[in-house]
Amino acid sequence: MNFKFTWKIWILIILIILSLISIINFQSLFSQGVLVKNIELNSTEYQNGLRQGDIITSVNGKEVSNSVEYVSAMSNIFTNNTEPIKLVINTKDKQVVFFSDKIPKITISNIQKTKLKAGLDLQGGARALIKPEQEIDKGQMQDLISIISQRLNTFGISDVVIRPVSDLSGNNYMLIEIAGATPQDLENLIAEQGKFEAKIGNETVFVGGNNDITHVCRDDATCSGIKSCNQYSGGFVCEYAFDIYLSEEAAQKHADITRNLGINASNPNYLDKQIDFYVDDRPTQSLFISKNLKGQVTTQVQVSGSSQGSTRDETIKIAEAEMKTMQTILITGSLPYKLEIVKLDTISPILGQKFTYLILLTGIVGLLAVSIIIFFRYRNVKASLAILFTSFSEVVILLGIAALIKWNLDLPSIVGILVMIGTGVDQQIVILDESKSSSSTSMKEKLKGALFIVVSCFLTVVCSLLPLFWAGAGLLKGFAVTTLIGLTVGVLITRPAFADIIKSFSKE
Amino acid sequence: MSDNQEKENKQIEQKVEQKKEKKEFKEHLKNADAVYNKYYLILLLIPVILLALTLVYLTYFSYQNGDIIKKDITLTGGTSIQVHTNTDIIKLRSALENKFEDVSVREVSDIITGEQVAFIVETASSPEEVKPFLENYLSIKLNNDNSSVEFTGSALSGSFYNQLRVAILIAFILMALAVFLIFRTFAPSVAVVFAAFSDIVMTIAVIDLLGIKMSTAGIVAILMLIGYSVDTDILLTTRVVKRHEGSVNSRIWSSFKTGITMTLSALSIVIIGLIFTSSFSSIFNQIFTVLAIGLFFDIINTWAFNASFIKWYVERRNK
Numbered sequence: 001m002n003f004k005f006t007w008k009i010w011i012l013i014i015l016i017i018l019s020l021i022s023i024i025n026f027q028s029l030f031s032q033g034v035l036v037k038n039i040e041l042n043s044t045e046y047q048n049g050l051r052q053g054d055i056i057t058s059v060n061g062k063e064v065s066n067s068v069e070y071v072s073a074m075s076n077i078f079t080n081n082t083e084p085i086k087l088v089i090n091t092k093d094k095q096v097v098f099f100s101d102k103i104p105k106i107t108i109s110n111i112q113k114t115k116l117k118a119g120l121d122l123q124g125g126a127r128a129l130i131k132p133e134q135e136i137d138k139g140q141m142q143d144l145i146s147i148i149s150q151r152l153n154t155f156g157i158s159d160v161v162i163r164p165v166s167d168l169s170g171n172n173y174m175l176i177e178i179a180g181a182t183p184q185d186l187e188n189l190i191a192e193q194g195k196f197e198a199k200i201g202n203e204t205v206f207v208g209g210n211n212d213i214t215h216v217c218r219d220d221a222t223c224s225g226i227k228s229c230n231q232y233s234g235g236f237v238c239e240y241a242f243d244i245y246l247s248e249e250a251a252q253k254h255a256d257i258t259r260n261l262g263i264n265a266s267n268p269n270y271l272d273k274q275i276d277f278y279v280d281d282r283p284t285q286s287l288f289i290s291k292n293l294k295g296q297v298t299t300q301v302q303v304s305g306s307s308q309g310s311t312r313d314e315t316i317k318i319a320e321a322e323m324k325t326m327q328t329i330l331i332t333g334s335l336p337y338k339l340e341i342v343k344l345d346t347i348s349p350i351l352g353q354k355f356t357y358l359i360l361l362t363g364i365v366g367l368l369a370v371s372i373i374i375f376f377r378y379r380n381v382k383a384s385l386a387i388l389f390t391s392f393s394e395v396v397i398l399l400g401i402a403a404l405i406k407w408n409l410d411l412p413s414i415v416g417i418l419v420m421i422g423t424g425v426d427q428q429i430v431i432l433d434e435s436k437s438s439s440s441t442s443m444k445e446k447l448k449g450a451l452f453i454v455v456s457c458f459l460t461v462v463c464s465l466l467p468l469f470w471a472g473a474g475l476l477k478g479f480a481v482t483t484l485i486g487l488t489v490g491v492l493i494t495r496p497a498f499a500d501i502i503k504s505f506s507k508e
Numbered sequence: 509m510s511d512n513q514e515k516e517n518k519q520i521e522q523k524v525e526q527k528k529e530k531k532e533f534k535e536h537l538k539n540a541d542a543v544y545n546k547y548y549l550i551l552l553l554i555p556v557i558l559l560a561l562t563l564v565y566l567t568y569f570s571y572q573n574g575d576i577i578k579k580d581i582t583l584t585g586g587t588s589i590q591v592h593t594n595t596d597i598i599k600l601r602s603a604l605e606n607k608f609e610d611v612s613v614r615e616v617s618d619i620i621t622g623e624q625v626a627f628i629v630e631t632a633s634s635p636e637e638v639k640p641f642l643e644n645y646l647s648i649k650l651n652n653d654n655s656s657v658e659f660t661g662s663a664l665s666g667s668f669y670n671q672l673r674v675a676i677l678i679a680f681i682l683m684a685l686a687v688f689l690i691f692r693t694f695a696p697s698v699a700v701v702f703a704a705f706s707d708i709v710m711t712i713a714v715i716d717l718l719g720i721k722m723s724t725a726g727i728v729a730i731l732m733l734i735g736y737s738v739d740t741d742i743l744l745t746t747r748v749v750k751r752h753e754g755s756v757n758s759r760i761w762s763s764f765k766t767g768i769t770m771t772l773s774a775l776s777i778v779i780i781g782l783i784f785t786s787s788f789s790s791i792f793n794q795i796f797t798v799l800a801i802g803l804f805f806d807i808i809n810t811w812a813f814n815a816s817f818i819k820w821y822v823e824r825r826n827k
Contacts, residue, residue: 121789121791124652129664131664167667167671171667340661341661342660342661342663342664343658343659343660343661343664344635344657344658344659345656345657345658345659346656346657346658347656347658348590348592348652348653348654348655348656354618354625354788355785355788355789358784358785358788359785361784362777362780362781362784362785365780365784366776366777366780366781367777369776369777369780370773370776370777373772373773373776374769374773377765377769411789411791411792412725412728412791415725415781415791415792415796418777418781419732419736419777419778419795421777422773422774422777422778423736423739423774425770425773425774425777426739426770426773426774427739429766429769429770429773430743430766430770433762433765433766433769437762441753449746449751452746453742453743453746456686456690456742456746457735457738457739457742457743459686459689459690460683460686460687460734460735460738460739460742461735461736462735463679463682463683463685463686463735464679464680464682464683464731464732464734464735465679465731465732465735466678466679466682467674467675467676467678467679467682467731468675468728468731470671470675476724476725476728479728479732483732
């Protein structure tokens with residue numbers, strides 16, 4: 001066989017190899033275990049050294065190589081017992097040992113063998129599109145984004161993407177995407193303005209945020225936690241409290257206001273006015289002020305609150321969550337703008353795997369069907385194989401680029417890939433037919449004519465997809481991006497190479 | 509008579525037969541040529557009449573419904589809840605219809621086993637209203653592990669719709685400009701743009717006829733169709749108008765062979781995608797449905813309308 005490898009074909013081959021290198025995750029190709037995707041910052045397992053990104057290889061001596069094995073190993077350990085159990089977790093590079101009475105609250109996943117990132121609609125998670133109720137500019141949007149990221153961080157959510165998006169009508173939005181498990185109160189966390197105010201009478205003593213509050217105690221049992229739980233009219237009430245430290249300025253203000261207060265007549269240990277806490281202008285808690293604090297410049301203040309629930313365990317959980325929210329608000333301060341959630345999706349990952357399988361099946365069966373059509377049309381195995389090879393290489397290169405630029409492959413992107421296979425094949429058919437035409441022009445001229453048609457078609461598709469980059473707050477950008485990357489790769493690399501392959505065949 | 513002679517005779521007979529067949533085929537082609545020359549303008553009329561009927565239907569439809577499409581919740585605002593469980597869809601639907609406005613329920617099933625793996629409820633109401641009802645009805649608590657909830661506010665979806673309409677308009681104008689730039693002749697370019705326009709309008713009419721509610725994904729598919737459908741028109745126009753080898757009919761015929769292979773292979777991928785994935789994802793369902801219908805009309809508009817028009821144009825130019 002006298003096949004001539006032209007430079008165009010070489011570029012194609014080199015790009016395929018580079019793409020494969022970009023797609024395959026060599027680090028984890030041969031390692032076994034499960035990946036820790038999310039871990040809460042103040043959890044026992046975190047304090048003992050387990051971190052996000054660790055690869056767990058065994059639990060109490062039992063090897064785990066995938067998430068199913070991990071879950072079954074854990075549930076075997078924790079069946080029918082209430083006592084804390086010693087857990088020995090081996091990760092790839094360390095050993096973590098701690099006692100726990102329940103399955104550790106971490107999110108795990110199988111190790112990714114590829115560097116491709118699946119979109120939320122396949123791997124599960126939450127997505128929110130948020131719009132400030134007033135017009136804000138790009139700089140203000142950045143401030144908003146940094147406060148929200150801080151809030152989510154305080155909550156121990158790390159696998160999160162927050163970015164500003166704007167649309168054709170010039171609206172500015174903030175797009176938040178959280179992969180994997182999401183907190184139940186996501187809505188409150190991102191959209192509640194969370195304006196904290198402490199008032200005595202009508203006067204504001206201090207507000208949440210860095211200006212007035214220098215430190216908030218949390219994750220430290222000596223100055224933060226559940227203080228008491230009592231039965232109360234059929235249910236339970238738990239009280240929580242934590243210390244905060246005020247700035248000198250805020251402490252001075254506190255002293256100035258309390259100086260003028262009298263002593264409470266019915267409760268002589270306290271002053272006659274209470275300190276009232278407001279979140280988003282709603283009163284949440286009122287505390288008595290000890291008479292010893294009158295006129296004192298004190299920087300350490302205890303903030304407390306209470307929660308109700310039906311069982312003791314449930315109430316403790318609610319109180320803990322409320323305390324955490326309160327702490328978050330005090331640390332991050334209020335959002336400068338009122339926000340509206342205009343779109344909120346929480347997507348369960350369950351069907352993702354099945355769906356991925358169906359998509360692969362579609363790709364494979366689709367290519368097979370196309371090759372059957374091509375074979376019947378041309379009765380030429382070599383040409384049919386060349387078309388299959390080129391289509392396949394287009395998909396590989398496209399995925400390679402997606403892995404390189406860390407593009408999230410969401411459903412619209414995947415439709416884009418499937419559609420691209422279709423257009424790719426179409427244009428190869430044009431090239432093949434032009435090359436086979438019986439006209440008297442030379443092969444070079446014929447292929448030039450074919451590439452003219454190919455480039456023209458490329459141009460019109462680009463024109464038709466360009467508006468998608470801006471329309472619909474960029475939520476449909478995935479489709480346009482994959483299709484355009486795919487077509488560009490096609491026009492610049494694979495189709496010229498395909499033309500050369502065909503030329504080589506015809507010379508034989 | 510020896511065996512050899514018999515073989516030779518047979519071979520001669522075969523050759524004569526083959527020659528006869530070839531001659532018949534040529535005659536046939538000549539006949540086909542003549543028939544095509546005689547009737548191609550009538551062929552041209554079919555898509556034009558079809559387009560006229562489509563436009564009448566769409567006018568009637570928008571008079572009845574206030575718009576040329578029925579919009580789903582991604583364009584009007586509302587909630588879509590997917591619950592991964594098995595339940596009687598018909599009972600659920602009637603229970604929901606009594607309580608909520610504008611509800612649709614559909615089943616998600618595994619294409620291989622045929623088993624129901626989930627169902628999807630779509631309604632204009634908010635998640636706060638629908639979720640408790642479903643929890644009550646199914647007596648399970650809905651959380652992140654057993655359900656997906658998608659909510660789009662009506663203001664956002666309204667602006668989505670307006671923007672996507674503008675996007676289609678911009679895309680169409682850009683495409684038309686590109687076509688004019690490529691061919692630099694007025695009439696053939698107009699024919700290409702006209703064929704693309706017919707594809708879109710006819711597709712929308714069929715979507716309406718089938719009672720399908722259009723989503724953002726469906727509109728994106730229309731954008732795709734704009735680019736996709738002109739492929740074959742560009743091929744045809746390039747071969748017939750820009751080149752001069754062979755007769756006009758033979759150039760049309762060769763374009764047809766190439767073009768129909770293109771459309772059929774694209775259609776086969778789209779239809780396979782529709783069969784395998786549409787039950788799982790409404791995004792896939794919409795995009796593939798719109799593309800399948802659009803590609804089908806593209807066959808008619810390219811080969812009945814555009815080809816006839818170009819034949820008429822080139823033959824008039826050559827006179």
